[in-house]
Amino acid sequence: MPDTDPPPSRLQLTGYAALQVASVVPLVVLFVLWVAGGVLMVIWVGALLLTAVIPVTRGLANAHRRMASRVLSSPVPTPYVPTEGRKLLARLRIVATDPMTWRDLGWMLAAMTVGFAISLVTVVLLLGVVSGWIWYFAVEPLMRLRSTIDRAFLSPGTTDRLERRVEVLTETRADVVDDSAAELRRLERDLHDGAQARLVALSLSLGMADAVFASDPDAARKLVNDARQTSDAALGELRSVVRGIHPPVLADRGLVGAVQALALDMAVPVSIEASLAGRPSASVESAVYFAVAECLANIGKHAGAENAWIRVSYDRDVLLAEIGDDGSGGADPDTGTGMRGVMRRLGAFDGTMMVSSPVGGPTLVTLEVPCDLSSPRTTPCSEPA
Structure with a gap:
């Protein structure tokens, strides 16, 4: 986990900055393809273009998430709505309505401008004899600033987190209600088919024993013995039901x-x-x-x-x-x-x-x-x- 790894050294931070500088060219290309794909969505070419661009964009964004996570010693999640197993149009519809898609596009603009400038300064400072001293003290705050900008765009906003939390709570509440209703039906069925039926048989046996007690004591005694066995079985089934609730x-x-x-x-x-x-x-x-x-x-x-x-x-x-x-x-x-x-x-x-x-x-x-x-x-x- 990012928060348990040792913090990156100054040279590692500069290496991250170099990778960020190098990623500007593919970011520009991807951004142009996003715009072109959006314009061409009226025909199938746009849909096919976006289908190819989306995973590449998210892969690049995830790489920057990992770098920001290392620099800030704090995890930066990947909160995309899953699209696996969906058809092309359904997948594009999910991507279009996913707030993280638009946050990724905003991040691309920030990474190509402000982010690029910060990373470039970090790399350039290392190359000069005099500026090397500046680099030694400036590399950490500069890279933390760059990573903070990345995290701000690449993490879900407060509203997004609250909306997803509400969705999760709504789903889990519905599941709990359904599960509780099913559990109640199971308990009712177990009691009706098991203990209740045996208690009814117990009552009948005792009633028959009472009816023949004066005229046939031996038969009454047998009925009482049967009733005792029935009561033991009913008690065992009740215990089984209780164990099913909380052992x-x-x-x-x-x-x-x-x-x-x-x-x-x-x-x-x-x-x-x-x-x-x-x-x-x-x-x-x-x-x-x-x-x-x-x-x-x-x-x-x-x-x-x-x-x-x-x-x-x-x-x-x-x-x-x-x-x-x-x-x-x-x-x-x-x-x-x-x-x-x-x-x-x-x-x-x-x-x-x-x-x-x-x-x-x-x-x-x-x-x-x-x-x-x-x-x-x-x-x-x-x-x-």
């Missing part, structure tokens, strides 16, 4: 202990590297626990693996869980309702799920959830005691 092992032992318990039930050997200095909120624990459980279930059903592994850690306010196996690979999260449910559940906490599963394996699922950890000896502060 007791999760409440008692925390996420690490609950994940270890999941691994013990696997037919495949599972190695675990898990260590947390505290506990996340109960809702985050539950989301990550069920996500890990779904991944392990998929390994047991589909992977054909001989070994699996789980790593749970916490770094920089992010809870990280990695679940992998040495199976056949080819897992596609878009084709399984379980994995889509995991993504929706994690999305409610701004969490993400990434899947790497080439054909032939191995498969690695990475879960990341931003959260705080409470003291391991106390109840998480966001949950009632």
Whole structure:
């Protein structure tokens, strides 16, 4: 990550400046092609021209993002709206409505003028005997100024960030509502088909026992015994429903202990590297626990693996869980309702799920959830005691 690398030296900064000076020529060419493509959009030539220009422009902009990130020791994200898998006209429509497209064009103008002048001065100062002393003291502030200009154009503005945040929150809220409704339907179905049916049978058995108690005590005793077995089964199903809501092992032992318990039930050997200095909120624990459980279930059903592994850690306010196996690979999260449910559940906490599963394996699922950890000896502060 940029914020963990050592800051670039003065010579490296000057090298960045030289690259920026050299990039002015392709920037001018690309800008002219953008203008030409926009004018020629009335015919197919413009669309084809822009299709070729867009990835080159974004590649060059990303290179300047990386340089700015190194100089400023701060990440500069690449916030383009994805266009993969779209047809030509749909892809151009997305690019045209993406605010970052217009910020890129503004950056091109700034880079060809003010930015070019700053970078050129930085390079020229190094070449003179007298100016070399000026370069020694001026190279860092000059390059920070240039990188600040690049970041201002190449990062989403405040309005863009707020709009995207609203979109994400709207999507995750809808997913949470749908997921909650589905969970309620599942609980209702489990209670109706399981415990409720057994309780009805229990009531009938006790009623029949009461009816024959005086005339046939042996038959009544048998009915009472049947009722006791029915009540035990109903109690077991109720416990199963409760475990599906929030497993007791999760409440008692925390996420690490609950994940270890999941691994013990696997037919495949599972190695675990898990260590947390505290506990996340109960809702985050539950989301990550069920996500890990779904991944392990998929390994047991589909992977054909001989070994699996789980790593749970916490770094920089992010809870990280990695679940992998040495199976056949080819897992596609878009084709399984379980994995889509995991993504929706994690999305409610701004969490993400990434899947790497080439054909032939191995498969690695990475879960990341931003959260705080409470003291391991106390109840998480966001949950009632």
